[in-house]
Amino acid sequence: MDDGKRVDKRLGWLVCVILLWSGLILARLVMLQVVRHDDYLRLARKAQEIEVKIPPARGSIFDSNGRLLAMSTRLDSVFVNPLKVPDIDVASDILSRILNVDRKELCSRMEAALDRDQGYLVVKARISPEESDRLRDLKLGWIGLERQTQRHYPNDTMAAHLLGSVNFGEQGNGGIEMGLEETLRGQPGSEFVLTDVKRRFIERRPGKEARPGTSITLTIDQRIQFALERELAKAVENAHGETGSAVAMDPNTGRIYGMASYPFFDPNTKPAAGERPTNRFNHAVSVPFEPGSVYKVITLTAGLEAAHLTPDTIINCGNGAITLFGRTVHESHFHGYGSIPMVLVLAKSSNIGAIQVGMRVGQPNLYKYSQLFGVGERTGIELPAESKGRLRKKWEKTSLASVSIGHEVMVTTLQLARACSVIANGGRLVKPSLVLRRGSENVPVVTPVPVLKPETAMTMRQMMEAVVLKGTGTKARLDGYTSAGKTGTGKIPDPVTHRYTHFYNATFMGFAPVNNPAIVVVVTVNRTRLMGADASAPAFKAIAEEALRILNVPKDPLLVAADTTKKASAEKLEEDDALIAELARDGAPAAEEDEEAPAVPVVAQAATPGGPVVAQAVAPAGPVVAQAVVPAGPKVPNFHGKSMRAVVEEASEKGLSVLLDGSGIARMQQPPPGSVLRPGERIRVQFAR
Amino acid sequence: MATMPTFVKKSEVHYAAPRRLDQEIGGKIHDEDPYLLRSLPGEDVFFFSKRIDNARVVRLPAPGAKSAAWSAAGAMCLLAALFTVSVAPRIAHYFAGYRLEALRSEHQRLIDERMMLDVEEAKLLRLDRLQELARHHNLVPPKANQIVDLEPKPDKALAELSRKSR
Numbered sequence: 130m131d132d133g134k135r136v137d138k139r140l141g142w143l144v145c146v147i148l149l150w151s152g153l154i155l156a157r158l159v160m161l162q163v164v165r166h167d168d169y170l171r172l173a174r175k176a177q178e179i180e181v182k183i184p185p186a187r188g189s190i191f192d193s194n195g196r197l198l199a200m201s202t203r204l205d206s207v208f209v210n211p212l213k214v215p216d217i218d219v220a221s222d223i224l225s226r227i228l229n230v231d232r233k234e235l236c237s238r239m240e241a242a243l244d245r246d247q248g249y250l251v252v253k254a255r256i257s258p259e260e261s262d263r264l265r266d267l268k269l270g271w272i273g274l275e276r277q278t279q280r281h282y283p284n285d286t287m288a289a290h291l292l293g294s295v296n297f298g299e300q301g302n303g304g305i306e307m308g309l310e311e312t313l314r315g316q317p318g319s320e321f322v323l324t325d326v327k328r329r330f331i332e333r334r335p336g337k338e339a340r341p342g343t344s345i346t347l348t349i350d351q352r353i354q355f356a357l358e359r360e361l362a363k364a365v366e367n368a369h370g371e372t373g374s375a376v377a378m379d380p381n382t383g384r385i386y387g388m389a390s391y392p393f394f395d396p397n398t399k400p401a402a403g404e405r406p407t408n409r410f411n412h413a414v415s416v417p418f419e420p421g422s423v424y425k426v427i428t429l430t431a432g433l434e435a436a437h438l439t440p441d442t443i444i445n446c447g448n449g450a451i452t453l454f455g456r457t458v459h460e461s462h463f464h465g466y467g468s469i470p471m472v473l474v475l476a477k478s479s480n481i482g483a484i485q486v487g488m489r490v491g492q493p494n495l496y497k498y499s500q501l502f503g504v505g506e507r508t509g510i511e512l513p514a515e516s517k518g519r520l521r522k523k524w525e526k527t528s529l530a531s532v533s534i535g536h537e538v539m540v541t542t543l544q545l546a547r548a549c550s551v552i553a554n555g556g557r558l559v560k561p562s563l564v565l566r567r568g569s570e571n572v573p574v575v576t577p578v579p580v581l582k583p584e585t586a587m588t589m590r591q592m593m594e595a596v597v598l599k600g601t602g603t604k605a606r607l608d609g610y611t612s613a614g615k616t617g618t619g620k621i622p623d624p625v626t627h628r629y630t631h632f633y634n635a636t637f638m639g640f641a642p643v644n645n646p647a648i649v650v651v652v653t654v655n656r657t658r659l660m661g662a663d664a665s666a667p668a669f670k671a672i673a674e675e676a677l678r679i680l681n682v683p684k685d686p687l688l689v690a691a692d693t694t695k696k697a698s699a700e701k702l703e704e705d706d707a708l709i710a711e712l713a714r715d716g717a718p719a720a721e722e723d724e725e726a727p728a729v730p731v732v733a734q735a736a737t738p739g740g741p742v743v744a745q746a747v748a749p750a751g752p753v754v755a756q757a758v759v760p761a762g763p764k765v766p767n768f769h770g771k772s773m774r775a776v777v778e779e780a781s782e783k784g785l786s787v788l789l790d791g792s793g794i795a796r797m798q799q800p801p802p803g804s805v806l807r808p809g810e811r812i813r814v815q816f817a818r
Numbered sequence: 819m820a821t822m823p824t825f826v827k828k829s830e831v832h833y834a835a836p837r838r839l840d841q842e843i844g845g846k847i848h849d850e851d852p853y854l855l856r857s858l859p860g861e862d863v864f865f866f867s868k869r870i871d872n873a874r875v876v877r878l879p880a881p882g883a884k885s886a887a888w889s890a891a892g893a894m895c896l897l898a899a900l901f902t903v904s905v906a907p908r909i910a911h912y913f914a915g916y917r918l919e920a921l922r923s924e925h926q927r928l929i930d931e932r933m934m935l936d937v938e939e940a941k942l943l944r945l946d947r948l949q950e951l952a953r954h955h956n957l958v959p960p961k962a963n964q965i966v967d968l969e970p971k972p973d974k975a976l977a978e979l980s981r982k983s984r
Contacts, residue, residue, distance in 0.1 A: 196940065684965070
């Protein structure tokens with residue numbers, strides 16, 4: 130083989146080697162940049178990028194006027210790396226001066242961390258922005274700042290039970306914070322940030338999208354809430370009660386204007402050691418109690434509908450005592466009444482009268498009407514730990530009597546407000562609601578469910594007005610507005626002896642104005658020795674007056690006129706007192722100081738052996754309203770059975786102002802047909818199908 | 819140049835006959851010296867030096883060298899421009915990223931500050947505080963009978979409205 134061939138052969142090998150080498154490099158490049166491109170890109174990004182978690186900003190809470198009730202702000206927490214601290218004494222000195230913490234304690238903590246080789250020590254959580262700026266200006270590598278959020282309740286104790294609070298992880302642990310946790314919390318997200326060697330951010334790449342929490346606008350009005358809490362605290366302290374609760378609600382929509390529980394707490398602070406957990410209970414929705422006489426409203430409503438009784442139906446009150454199956458029940462006020470109209474049974478809060486009505490209604494009907502008023506079921510309000518109260522299915526022999534007067538049944542203050550709304554709004558059961566808007570989206574009102582005939586509700590409304598005008602609830606009479614309500618005093622049983630004590634749950638539930646109720650207020654003082662009329666009715670008066678003023682509800686012209694003739698009214702009331710005295714028999718005291726009776730002469734008509742005494746009033750008592758000497762005006766026409774259009778046309782022709790409620794044909798009207806209309810007075814007409 | 823070695827192929831060199839020790843040493847015939855070193859590799863390469871006198875060499879411009887230099891410079895400039903064009907946006911991107919991050923953190927700081935101010939405002943407008951201030955200035959809330967409504971218009975006063983429209 131000559132030299133040329135040998136050289137060619139060598140060159141050929143060299144070319145082959147070079148080609149092979151190039152091919153390998155090309156193959157490797159294809160592998161790196163094409164086949165495993167994503168993997169290596171991910172690895173490269175992992176080295177250069179960091180994943181930053183975005184905590185969702187918790188939604189704020191506002192009242193119905195847009196005033197802030199709760200908000201989360203972002204604050205820094207300071208931590209140090211003790212392993213990198215050059216001089217612990219100097220570091221403690223610097224940090225203690227800026228953060229206003231104890232220098233010695235900080236020094237010992239840092240030394241302890243150093244001994245444990247601990248590279249992370251939180252010096253102070255959630256510092257102020259000023260402190261944060263000062264630390265940042267130091268530019269010390271061993272000091273770090275972490276972003277954290279803090280929930281603020283700027284009104285401190287106001288609406289604390291309603292709002293609830295959050296735990297360290299910003300999760301709701303009570304109130305609306307817990308009830309609407311899903312809405313308020315939002316969803317955490319993340320993003321990938323390209324950083325340089327000094328970990329400074331250069332570029333962001335979105336990861337999981339973060340959804341901030343939705344802000345909530347509540348139905349409560351801060352001003353009404355303030356009045357509610359102020360008056361509740363005053364009522365509980367004056368009555369030497371233990372706890373208390375109050376609810377103010379729109380009877381037509383079920384929207385809560387205010388809800389308070391006593392004692393109060395500050396949601397900005399953690400529970401103190403030894404603090405009773407019950408202080409943080411929302412008594413208005415979570416703690417049921419035996420309502421006592423306020424339940425007579427349900428009993429008597431059932432009497433009107435199921436037993437076809439009327440306000441004038443005479444009820445035998447047995448002179449203050451009745452014995453049923455070996456158990457004797459007395460009047461709560463230690464007064465005995467004879468046979469009195471049903472309107473007075475409610476006004477005077479006669480236990481015997483209510484039991485008699487309950488017996489006429491019967492157990493199935495009383496149970497049914499209790500359910501219709503929402504007793505024994507949760508209202509569905511957006512609050513956690515709501516109690517459904519207690520309405521037993523199995524009743525004992527004396528249960529009918531007990532339930533008739535509000536015992537052996539348990540309700541919450543909110544349930545009472547809901548039941549009272551049924552009377553106030555013309556017989557419809559509303560669903561209480563606390564949320565007005567979620568973000569910018571309005572929360573619609575749940576359509577109320579008709580449970581009573583409008584006529585029944587209107588009659589009951591007048592009977593409850595009599596309670597305020599002439600009955601046990603005179604301390605709930607408002608200035609400038611008509612009001613209606615019912616007092617209640619439920620004895621508290623001793624869990625040990627199973628006997629009733631002389632401590633009471635004193636309640637007043639009512640609404641105002643009577644003709645067109647704008648607000649329902651229920652006040653309960655628990656474990657007091659005072660009765661509802663004394664403990665809770667004054668609070669109702671103060672709350673309702675202020676709430677109606679805040680809600681800009683026009684004053685009742687009837688009462689404006691009545692104020693001008695107060696003297697005449699006083700004379701009339703004195704006359705009524707005298708008539709009450711006539712009704713009471715066998716020398717029983719006529720009435721309490723604040724109780725008055727309507728002028729209803731009664732004559733016993735028939736007595737059924739073994740049955741309740743049936744009596745009939747000679748002259749119908751009619752609706753009990755404030756009687757005032759007023760100037761003569763136009764007579765009220767009879768709208769009964771007419772359509773809404775016909776009523777409007779007729780009223781328009783006669784120059785009358787009417788308030789229309791419901792739909793269908795006119796069923797009830799107030800004032801009644803034929804009565805003289807006072808200047809400025811409007812006629813309320815209730816329509817139903 | 820003078821120091822440059824010249825390699826000469828073996829074929830071009832006149833090889834002397836293999837050294838015979840008996841011939842080189844006085845014609846005496848000796849036996850092969852077992853201690854004689856073998857020849858070194860490349861021993862047969864001859865070096866010689868040639869003195870070159872460049873005194874008469876005249877520097878002449880190389881034809882095409884200038885254009886080649888300009889071409890090289892142009893190519894380098896082009897490469898530099900290409901490099902700059904390709905890298906500059908990336909660098910600008912980094913600087914913009916720093917600036918954007920600074921603005922973003924400033925934006926977040928302002929949002930946080932505004933939220934803190936909202937909380938502060940709400941604390942200052944607390945009703946119990948306002949009530950205390952009002953009490954301090956001898957102000958009292960009006961009673962219901964002290965308020966006069968100027969022609970209140972209820973929502974459902976249809977008849978009243980229709981009457982007015984006639």
